[in-house]
Amino acid sequence: MLGAIGVSHIDELIAHIPAEARLNRPLDIPAGKSEFDIVDYFRERGDRGANGYPTFLGAGVYRHFRPVVADVIVQRSEFLTSYTPYQAEIAQGTLTQIFEFQTMVCQLTGMEVANASMYDGSTAVPEAAMMAVRITGRNKTLVARTVHPEYREVLDTYTKHQGMPVAELGYDAETGRLDMADLAAKIDSDTACVIIQSPNFFGTVEELDALAELVHSKGALLVYVFTEAVSLGLLQPPLQADIVVGELQSFCISPAYGGPFAGIIATKEKFIRQIPGRLVGETKDTEGRRAFCLTLSTREQHIRREKATSNICTNQALIALMGTVYLSLFGKEGLRELAVQNLSKAHYLGSHFEPRFSGAYFNEFVARVGDPEALNAKLLDEKIIGGLPLGKYYPELADSMLLCATEMTKKPEMDKLLAVAGRSK
Amino acid sequence: MVKKVRSHISQNEQLLFEMSSPGKKGYQLPDLDVPVVDPAAALGGQAVRKEIEGFPEVSEVEVIRHFTRLSTWNYAIDLGMYPLGSCTMKYNPRVNEQVARTEGLAWAHPYQPESLAQGMMEVIAALEGALAEITGMDAVTLQPAAGAHGEMTGILLIRAALEKQGNPRKKVLCPDSAHGTNPATAQMVGYDVVNIKSNDLGMVDVAELVKAVDGDTAALMVTNPNTVGVFEEHIVQVAEVLHSKGAMIYMDGANMNALVGVARPGDFGVDVMHLNLHKTFSTPHGGGGPGAGAVAMKAHLEPFAPTPRLKFENGLYGWDYNRPDTIGRVRAFYGNFGVLVRALAYIMAHGGPGLRNATMDAILNANYIRKGLEAFFDLPYQSPCMHEVVFSDDRQTKKGVKTGDIAKRLIDYGFHPYTVSFPLIVHGALMIEPTETESKAEIDLFIDAMQSIAREIDEDPQMVLKAPYTTRTSRVDETTAARKPIVRWKPSPAAS
Numbered sequence: 006m007l008g009a010i011g012v013s014h015i016d017e018l019i020a021h022i023p024a025e026a027r028l029n030r031p032l033d034i035p036a037g038k039s040e041f042d043i044v045d046y047f048r049e050r051g052d053r054g055a056n057g058y059p060t061f062l063g064a065g066v067y068r069h070f071r072p073v074v075a076d077v078i079v080q081r082s083e084f085l086t087s088y089t090p091y092q093a094e095i096a097q098g099t100l101t102q103i104f105e106f107q108t109m110v111c112q113l114t115g116m117e118v119a120n121a122s123m124y125d126g127s128t129a130v131p132e133a134a135m136m137a138v139r140i141t142g143r144n145k146t147l148v149a150r151t152v153h154p155e156y157r158e159v160l161d162t163y164t165k166h167q168g169m170p171v172a173e174l175g176y177d178a179e180t181g182r183l184d185m186a187d188l189a190a191k192i193d194s195d196t197a198c199v200i201i202q203s204p205n206f207f208g209t210v211e212e213l214d215a216l217a218e219l220v221h222s223k224g225a226l227l228v229y230v231f232t233e234a235v236s237l238g239l240l241q242p243p244l245q246a247d248i249v250v251g252e253l254q255s256f257c258i259s260p261a262y263g264g265p266f267a268g269i270i271a272t273k274e275k276f277i278r279q280i281p282g283r284l285v286g287e288t289k290d291t292e293g294r295r296a297f298c299l300t301l302s303t304r305e306q307h308i309r310r311e312k313a314t315s316n317i318c319t320n321q322a323l324i325a326l327m328g329t330v331y332l333s334l335f336g337k338e339g340l341r342e343l344a345v346q347n348l349s350k351a352h353y354l355g356s357h358f359e360p361r362f363s364g365a366y367f368n369e370f371v372a373r374v375g376d377p378e379a380l381n382a383k384l385l386d387e388k389i390i391g392g393l394p395l396g397k398y399y400p401e402l403a404d405s406m407l408l409c410a411t412e413m414t415k416k417p418e419m420d421k422l423l424a425v426a427g428r429s430k
Numbered sequence: 431m432v433k434k435v436r437s438h439i440s441q442n443e444q445l446l447f448e449m450s451s452p453g454k455k456g457y458q459l460p461d462l463d464v465p466v467v468d469p470a471a472a473l474g475g476q477a478v479r480k481e482i483e484g485f486p487e488v489s490e491v492e493v494i495r496h497f498t499r500l501s502t503w504n505y506a507i508d509l510g511m512y513p514l515g516s517c518t519m520k521y522n523p524r525v526n527e528q529v530a531r532t533e534g535l536a537w538a539h540p541y542q543p544e545s546l547a548q549g550m551m552e553v554i555a556a557l558e559g560a561l562a563e564i565t566g567m568d569a570v571t572l573q574p575a576a577g578a579h580g581e582m583t584g585i586l587l588i589r590a591a592l593e594k595q596g597n598p599r600k601k602v603l604c605p606d607s608a609h610g611t612n613p614a615t616a617q618m619v620g621y622d623v624v625n626i627k628s629n630d631l632g633m634v635d636v637a638e639l640v641k642a643v644d645g646d647t648a649a650l651m652v653t654n655p656n657t658v659g660v661f662e663e664h665i666v667q668v669a670e671v672l673h674s675k676g677a678m679i680y681m682d683g684a685n686m687n688a689l690v691g692v693a694r695p696g697d698f699g700v701d702v703m704h705l706n707l708h709k710t711f712s713t714p715h716g717g718g719g720p721g722a723g724a725v726a727m728k729a730h731l732e733p734f735a736p737t738p739r740l741k742f743e744n745g746l747y748g749w750d751y752n753r754p755d756t757i758g759r760v761r762a763f764y765g766n767f768g769v770l771v772r773a774l775a776y777i778m779a780h781g782g783p784g785l786r787n788a789t790m791d792a793i794l795n796a797n798y799i800r801k802g803l804e805a806f807f808d809l810p811y812q813s814p815c816m817h818e819v820v821f822s823d824d825r826q827t828k829k830g831v832k833t834g835d836i837a838k839r840l841i842d843y844g845f846h847p848y849t850v851s852f853p854l855i856v857h858g859a860l861m862i863e864p865t866e867t868e869s870k871a872e873i874d875l876f877i878d879a880m881q882s883i884a885r886e887i888d889e890d891p892q893m894v895l896k897a898p899y900t901t902r903t904s905r906v907d908e909t910t911a912a913r914k915p916i917v918r919w920k921p922s923p924a925a926s
Contacts, residue, residue, distance in 0.1 A: 006798045006870060018793050019692055021814045022661050026698035032691050032782035033563050040525050043775050050549030051534025055542050062539045065762060072457060074494060076531075079716075082508030083501035086522050089718035090504075092847055093906040094838065094898050098504035099717040102497070105446050108918040112484050118917050121718070124575035127762035155762040162736075162758035163582075166589065166620030210477055239469055241479045261530075262550045263540035263763025264575070265720030277915060283718065287919075288911035290903040291896075300911040306578070306614035307852070311623040316614035318578040323716025326497075333446055333493045334456035337485040346462055348472055353464035365473045381543075390542055416463040 059418035060390035061354075063369040063409025064206070065126070065153050065232040066263065067255045069343075070413055075257045075330040079323055089283070089319070093298040094290075099322060100297035103285040106329045113234075114249040115242030116271035121283040122320040123268030126232055126252025127156040130200060131163030132281045132315055133248045133270060137198035137226045138169055139279050139314070145195045146171045147225075149183050151205035153232055154398040160200075174199070181209035181362025181371065183216060192223045202230040203243070206398075207407065208351075208369035209362055210240060217245030235347055235411075236367045238340035248272045257331035258324055267321035267328065278304060281315035343412060350410035354419045357428040361405050369409035371395065374426060377406040383425050391422065431882070434510065434875050435844030440902050443499040446486040447919050456490035484921060503902055504717070505846045511872050513799075515818045515849035515861025516609070516657060518687045518709035523779065526713065526772035535771060540763040544748050550767065551747035554740055557724075557774045561705060564785070565683075566696025567726035572765040573736045577684060578611040579760060580704025580723025581651070583736060585619040586757040587702055587727060588649050588678045590734040594755065599648040599677070605634050607658060607853045609682060612651040621648060628855055632658040632811035634668055643675050653682040654695070657853035657861070658811050659796065659818035661688070669699025678702070683726075686710040687865065688793060688817035691786025695726075702727040711773035722769040736760050791866035792817040795873055799862055802877035806884040810856050817865070823858030826884070829891040833858040836883055838905065839897035843879035 012018060019027070038046075060068065079085065083098060090096030090103075103121045110119035123129040134146045146164065148157055150173050157173070164171050172191055175184040183201055192199065199220045203211035213229075220227045229246035231237065234255040243249055254266040272280060278301065286300035306313040335343060347368035354370075361371035374380050377394035384391040396403030410419065423429045469478045488496070505512070512519035530536065538550055558570040574580040585602065592598045602616035605626045613623040626642055629635040634652060643650075650672050654662045662668065669679050681695050681703035687710045689695070695703050707713050708721035715721070727735065737756045738749035749764075780788060793816055800809070800819040807821035823833040837847030837860075849861035864873055886894050898904070 006794055010794075010797045010801050015790050015794055018790070018797055018814070019816075021663060022693055023663055023666060025666055026693050028566075028692060028694050028697065032785060034560055034777065034782035034785065037781035037784040038778045040779070043525055043778050044529055046778065047529040047532045047535060047553070047771065047775070050552055051532035051536075051538075053546070053549040054534030054538050055546045056534045056537075058542075058546070060539060060542065062541050064541060066539055066541070068537070068539070074456070074490060078494070078497045078501075080527060081498065081501040083504040083506045084497075084717055085527070085714045086507040087504045087717045088512065088514055088517055088519060088715045088846075091850075092505075092837070092841065093908070094901040094903050095505040095841055095846065096503075096717075097902055098500040098502065101443075101445070101500050101503070104917070104919065108445075108447065109485070111918045112482050118915075124579060124719075125761055128575065128579070128760075153762065155759060158737075158759040159761055162586070162760055163618070165758075166586075167618065168620075210473060212477075238482070239478060240473070241477055259531075259536040259768070260539045261536050262538040262547070262767040263765070264761075265722075265766035265768050267720070277917070284915070284917055286911040287916040288907045290907065291905050292903075294903060296903040296906045298906045298908050298911050300908065300915055300917070303912070306610040308610070309614070310610045311613035311617040313610070313614040313617075316578045316582060316611050316618055317576075318609075318611050319576045319719040319721060321716075321720045322718035323714070324720055326717070330493060330497055333486050333488055333496070334490065336450075336455050336457075336487045337482055338453075338487070339455055339457045339459075340482065340485070342459055343457075345466065345469060346459060348469060349462055349464050349467040352467045352472055365477065367473070385543060385545075390539070390546075393541055412459060419464075 055390060058388050058390050061392045061408045061422060062390060064393045064407055065252065066260045067233055068260065068411050068413050069255050071257050071259065072331065072334050074334060075327050078330045079327050084323060084326055090299060093296065097297060100285050102326055102329055104287065104297050106325045107285060109329065109332050110269050110271050113237040114271045115244040116249050117274040118277050119269060119271035120280050121285055122325040123270055123282055124321060125264065125266040125268045127159040129250035129268035129270050130156045130230060131160045133228045133250045134160060134164060134169065134198055134200065136248060136279050136281065137228065140276055141197045141226060143195050143197040144169050146198055146200065147174050147191055147196055148200040149174045149202060151176045151207060152200055152202040152230055153206050180364040181207045182211050182364045185215065188219060192225060196223060196225040198226040198228050200228040200230060204233055204236055204367045207362055207371045208366040209364035210367060213243060213245045233368060235344050238344035239348065253324065253328045256328035258327060265321060265324055267324035279314060282317045283320045346412040350412065350414050354408060354410045357423050357430060368411055369407055371405050372408050373405050375404055380426055384422060387421065387425055389422055432843050437900050440502060441499045443496060445919055446488060446496060447484055449492065450487040452487055454487045454489050456488060456493050510844060511864065511868050511876055512846040513848045513862045513864050515863040516684050517849065518863060518865055520712055520865040521867040522712055522714040523776060526775045529775050530768045530771045548747055551740060553771060553774055555747060557770050560777045561724055561726055564690055565703060565726040566694030568729040569732040569735060570724055570726045571735045572724050572770055573760055574723035574725055575761050575766055576721045577704055577706040577723045578615060580725045581611055581615040581682065582618060583725045583760050584680050584702040584704055585615055587731045587734045588680065589619055590755065590757050591731055592648055600646040602648055603642055603650045605652060607656050607855045608651060608653060609684060612682060631813045632656065632660045633662050633664065636664050636667060639668060639671055643671055643677060645675060647675060647677040649678045649680050651680045651682060653685055655685045655688045655816040658820045658856065659815040660811060660813040661816055665698045684709060685817065688789060690789045692789050696728065702731055707769055707773040712776040713769045713772040720766050720769055722766040788866040795864040795866065795868055798873060799864055799877060803880055806881050807860065818861060818863035820856055821860040822856050823860060826887050827858060829887050831887045831891050831894050833860050835895050836860065839883050839894045840879060841898040842900050845876055845879060
């Protein structure tokens with residue numbers, strides 16, 4: 006090869022890099038390791054984690070059973086090692102699957118259009134706010150304090166320099182739902198959108214009708230956020246919302262210490278040209294056969310550059326594939342049955358605690374436990390990971406923790422937690 | 431003659447929704463070991479949905495067959511060369527997939543106690559350290575989820591640092607060869623974008639740059655090697671021009687596969703950059719994500735890094751949330767950890783010497799392709815190329831055939847096309863990046879295919895315009911798709 010190129014040594018190929026820019030020593034990284042060593046290195050680190058510990062953590066990341074089939078499919082080379090499907094003729098597999106995914110997201114959320122996925126739930130929130138600003142021509146965002154605290158931090162980071170002021174809305178201390186009086190006081194003719202989460206960070210299900218009416222009466226858009234996608238199997242789809250965003254992790258994605266996950270964004274048909282990210286559309290080939298391709302790319306950065314709807318340049322195709330396979334396996338009946346199991350487990354656990362809020366909850370709830378850190382320490386001695394202490398995010402709830410139970414939480418584990426917490430009946 | 435492929439049967443398949451029949455399912459839940467709760471009683475009847483209309487009802491074997499059939503409609507690296515310029519489609523080692531599934535890592539909850547998360551934090555620390563060494567930078571954050579997300583993080587860091595000095599400034603400069611994400615990012619961080627013309631070598635025009643940089647300039651976003659595959663030979667001088675006016679230099683690391691072990695951005699003046707772990711560090715593209723966009727920075731930007739930051743105190747790792755100057759969070763939790771595991775596994779398998787060898791092989795492969803094709807396609811820039819080579823379709827357009835048509839014809843020869851029509855400064859660009867993965871035998875087949883297409887264009891351009899011929903679908907009508915967007919399945923009125 007060197008001969009064909011016309012050089013005698015491979016280093017001649019980089020001779021044009023100026024000397025002051027070149028690295029003149031080996032990288033200080035140990036020599037290559039064997040496959041055995043690599044597997045061993047990660048196994049050893051995994052073993053020092055929480056293998057075998059029952060856990061009651063939810064708060065945006067949920068433990069759900071992962072059917073074997075889904076992991077088999079995502080390891081198909083043709084899905085795993087392909088690129089973004091720009092060349093439609095040799096990417097119909099990915100394109101067809103994304104079209105199915107977009108359809109399922111619409112069916113679950115009651116929206117009319119959905120994109121091919123976002124980085125995750127947290128980054129989908131500011132993208133929804135930016136979309137609302139483009140649609141309404143207004144600039145203010147109101148976000149409920151019961152939206153995941155880390156999602157709100159991400160919203161702040163994104164909006165800070167885009168002339169998009171963000172204000173927070175309190176919650177009703179009795180029900181744990183949005184404080185409607187606070188919304189009524191703060192919403193005005195500059196409000197582009199109101200962002201709420203349901204089930205919210207406390208696990209409480211929001212009541213949308215009155216809320217949506219107020220938001221729409223002021224000409225603003227309602228953005229509905231979810232972190233627990235399984236709730237969509239049981240709760241009414243948020244038809245009152247204008248934009249729905251959320252996190253798909255519950256659909257077969259391992260917790261993986263926080264990622265990779267995938268977000269969704271779905272909306273009404275009339276807003277389709279303001280949606281960020283990739284979209285797959287149905288079309289035909291020259292023979293008139295059904296085919297799919299990426300579409301409406303004039304919204305995107307590679308065409309519009311600084312005038313694009315977002316700088317986003319990817320989706321989370323493989324994660325969305327995993328979710329699509331998962332939803333195909335569970336289907337119409339299964340998702341509901343799964344959701345009922347989650348509801349039942351959480352309510353078994355919840356019935357033993359003094360509820361902090363009266364609002365209905367799905368698979369997590371706030372329990373007043375006195376000293377959450379002390380309880381968690383006692384649980385950890387028993388090799389149980391307790392709930393999330395809330396004082397860090399809500400100082401007024403320093404005596405409470407967020408507890409979650411899913412279909413994977415076994416009754417004996419819950420009974421053990423209750424015993425340690427002194428809550429056995 | 432097509433040597434690499436021949437036609438074979440491909441199965442037809444409906445959409446999931448069209449193959450459903452009532453009552454079919456592909457799951458079995460465990461028996462419920464607590465009393466079943468009535469949803470209407472717990473949530474209120476009005477809060478409970480009826481059935482999910484149109485949702486699939488299929489069996490497990492139907493699911494397996496459905497997605498396996500779809501998969502056979504895709505091209506993939508595991509099938510052959512995927513020479514997409516700037517995308518670095520290299521082999522994705524399978525051991526990386528296995529280690530990412532290590533139970534204690536894959537099932538770790540981000541809020542589990544730090545005492546039970548030391549292993550994860552060690553992985554993060556090890557990767558941060560390796561990437562700092564590779565880039566010549568002082569600190570690394572692994573929080574961003576993708577390359578463009580890393581760009582946003584980097585420009586936010588620059589903005590925060592300038593604000594701390596009293597003036598965030600107004601504009602960001604982008605060469606006209608830049609990826610579209612660069613100007614889109616600068617805009618999202620509140621900057622005006624000023625485009626800088628490239629010179630006739632495909633490099634940043636230093637004289638143009640000197641004219642453009644002033645007290646309102648926050649940064650230059652530069653890709654090096656740039657999108658025509660050329661190392662910016664005046665990069666040290668470019669950095670000096672910016673620094674002399676108090677501005678900074680951001681590097682888009684999309685093309686870092688040309689530099690690992692050979693040159694370090696931190697040594698040639700870059701203040702902050704992102705790395706696409708799904709390019710340079712082999713984590714799978716997965717049909718378009720997930721990726722990860724690590725950001726490496728000089729010490730002066732570290733105080734502004736996203737929270738939380740990994741810290742090491744008294745022999746233990748932990749997350750530091752107390753960072754008064756931080757730009758804040760760019761995503762929930764700590765980043766795409768599963769992707770980080772794969773990237774670290776790649777670095778461990780190669781080691782320092784192996785990483786440099788990979789870089790040199792990638793450069794060798796690109797130069798070999800350039801030599802093999804320069805008699806057939808127009809080479810707009812004569813500058814030496816690094817890991818990718820960019821031709822233009824100038825010669826072929828005289829016959830009415832454009833880069834996009836050549837790309838479609840290449841599919842018939844068994845290859846994924848190169849990157850089409852980018853960068854914008856090259857008319858009708860063919861941007862080819864073979865990566866180090868490809869053997870001489872595979873590259874020879876590729877060169878042979880491209881030469882053959884060039885001859886076909888001379889002899890029968892009409893034939894090339896209708897390619898591809900061997901795929902499941904012939905050319906797909908993208909115009910109609912955009913004019914009347916159908917982005918979800920609906921039951922046909924006749925069926926209901």
